[in-house]
Each structure stands twice: as C-alpha cells, then as structure tokens.
Amino acid sequence: MWKKWFGKADKNIAEFELDREKMPRHVAIIMDGNGRWAKKRAMPRTFGHRQGVETLKRIVQFASDAGLQVLTVYAFSTENWRRPSSEVDFLMTLFKEFLEQEIDELHRNRVRIRFIGDIAGLPMVLQQTFADAECLTANNPGLIFNVAVNYGGRAEIVQAVRALAMQVKEGEISYDAISEASISDQLYTAGQPDPDLLIRPSGDFRISNFLLWQLAYTEFWFTETLWPDFSVEEFAAAMIAYQKRERRFGGLKR
Numbered sequence: 001m002w003k004k005w006f007g008k009a010d011k012n013i014a015e016f017e018l019d020r021e022k023m024p025r026h027v028a029i030i031m032d033g034n035g036r037w038a039k040k041r042a043m044p045r046t047f048g049h050r051q052g053v054e055t056l057k058r059i060v061q062f063a064s065d066a067g068l069q070v071l072t073v074y075a076f077s078t079e080n081w082r083r084p085s086s087e088v089d090f091l092m093t094l095f096k097e098f099l100e101q102e103i104d105e106l107h108r109n110r111v112r113i114r115f116i117g118d119i120a121g122l123p124m125v126l127q128q129t130f131a132d133a134e135c136l137t138a139n140n141p142g143l144i145f146n147v148a149v150n151y152g153g154r155a156e157i158v159q160a161v162r163a164l165a166m167q168v169k170e171g172e173i174s175y176d177a178i179s180e181a182s183i184s185d186q187l188y189t190a191g192q193p194d195p196d197l198l199i200r201p202s203g204d205f206r207i208s209n210f211l212l213w214q215l216a217y218t219e220f221w222f223t224e225t226l227w228p229d230f231s232v233e234e235f236a237a238a239m240i241a242y243q244k245r246e247r248r249f250g251g252l253k254r
C-alpha cells in the first residue's frame with residue numbers, strides 16, 4: 001500500500017536518521033499555542049491561528065512523505081466554543097480557507113482527509129466543504145489525515161455507547177457482545193491503529209479531552225515550542241525519541 005511512495009519516504013527517513021523499522025503508524029498532535037505565539041508579538045490571536053495553519057501544511061506534507069499511515073490533528077475542541085464568538089467565527093472561516101487552498105495538493109499527494117468530531121454541530125457551509133473534501137479523497141491510498149473539529153473525547157465515547165445501546169435495544173446484539181473492539185468500532189477512528197505517539201507543543205501537560213479511548217498506550221511527547229514555531233525537524237526529533245522508547249503494554253521488559 002505504501003510502496004509507491006517509499007522513494008520519497010526513504011529520503012526523508014534517511015535525512016532525519018529515522019529507523020524505518022520503528023516508524024510510528026499513527027501520530028496525533030494537539031496544535032496548541034497559537035494565541036501565545038501572537039501575544040508575544042503583540043498581535044491579535046487570529047494572527048497566531050493563521051501562522052498555525054502554515055505549520056500544519058508543512059507537517060502534513062512531511063507525514064505524507066515519511067510514509068506515516070495516520071496523522072490526527074486537534075483543530076477545535078467541543079470546549080473551544082467557550083471562546084469569544086469573534087475568535088470562533090475566525091477559526092471556522094480559516095478551516096474553510098485552508099481546505100479551499102490545500103485540497104488539490106493533498107489530493108495530488110494521495111492523502112485521504114477525514115473530519116472527526118461532531119461535524120453536524122458546525123456551520124452548514126463548513127459541513128459541505130468537509131463533505132466535498134472527504135468525498136474527493138475517499139479512495140486515496142496514502143496518508144489518512146484526520147482533522148478533529150468540534151471534537152471531544154468524552155462526547156465521542158458517549159455517542160459510541162449510545163449506538164451500542166441502540167443495537168442492544170433493537171435486539172441486533174446481546175449486551176455481552178459489547179467489548180473493547182466493538183467500542184473501538186463505534187469511534188470516529190474505527191479501523192485505524194491507535195496513536196503510537198502524541199505530540200503536544202506549548203508547554204501544557206494535559207490531553208484536553210483528546211482521543212481519550214485511543215490514547216490508552218500511546219507514547220507522549222511534550223515540547224515548549226509554540227505550534228506556529230513547530231518545525232519538521234522537531235517533528236522528526238519527536239519520532240526519534242519515540243523510536244528509543246520501550247513499549248511494554250503492561251508486560252515485562254524484553
């Protein structure tokens with residue numbers, strides 16, 4: 001599946017001295033620190049968000065070139081509605097702009113874009129843009145690029161539980177058929193491997209309601225760098241650190 005892009009991937013992996021055998025399959029990123037980045041420059045928070053989009057473009061390109069299977073980025077949480085409406089409106093417009101500008105390039109790179117979260121709770125125009133982008137790239141064999149918008153980990157689990165409860169109620173499954181696997185299958189990330197690596201920039205050490213179920217055994221990597229300053233080099237450094245970790249999954253040292 002990934003063979004076709006190995007040429008480019010090999011170049012990137014070699015350049016950053018990554019171990020091809022130990023590449024994470026799925027990397028998740030909490031894109032945080034745009035506001036602080038702007039504040040340091042005495043600029044409005046929106047300026048930071050714009051710059052954050054520039055970082056995202058570089059990171060998704062690198063993830064695609066490096067042959068990652070899945071990249072998931074946290075763009076807007078179910079709690080971010082608490083922000084002033086001017087900032088929320090700006091972000092919604094920015095998501096639309098990002099897609100309009102980038103979708104052709106993503107498609108050319110064989111990226112399959114998906115939006116995870118309560119998409120039905122977003123403005124109609126955005127829902128349409130998201131649906132068009134998903135549809136265009138649906139059959140692409142390259143990087144799966146999940147963009148979490150109006151996403152909350154607890155809300156995601158609630159909707160999974162409701163879907164399973166409904167199946168039990170309708171007599172489609174028995175209550176004891178509910179398992180870790182059947183819950184995973186009801187999540188937005190159904191069918192994808194859980195994240196191997198979570199990156200959070202900006203010096204906050206929390207997960208802010210991101211992928212609560214999926215992060216059970218994920219390796220965490222934190223940096224003080226603010227998202228607009230996050231570079232491809234630092235991304236590679238996070239992956240190198242990941243490659244040195246020993247994952248035990250509750251077992252013993254090998």
Ligand code: IPE
Nearest residue numbers: 031032033034035036037075
């Ligand atoms: C992350 O940057 C972007 C979103 C949450 C949409 P922030 O806007 O949270 O930036 P800080 O944390 O205030 O610096």
Ligand code: IPE
Nearest residue numbers: 030031032074075076077208
């Ligand atoms: C997490 O960042 C959400 C996104 C990056 C989209 P926040 O800035 O909302 O997180 P808190 O409020 O600092 O926990």
Ligand code: MG
Nearest residue numbers: 032033034035
């Ligand atoms: Mg923040």
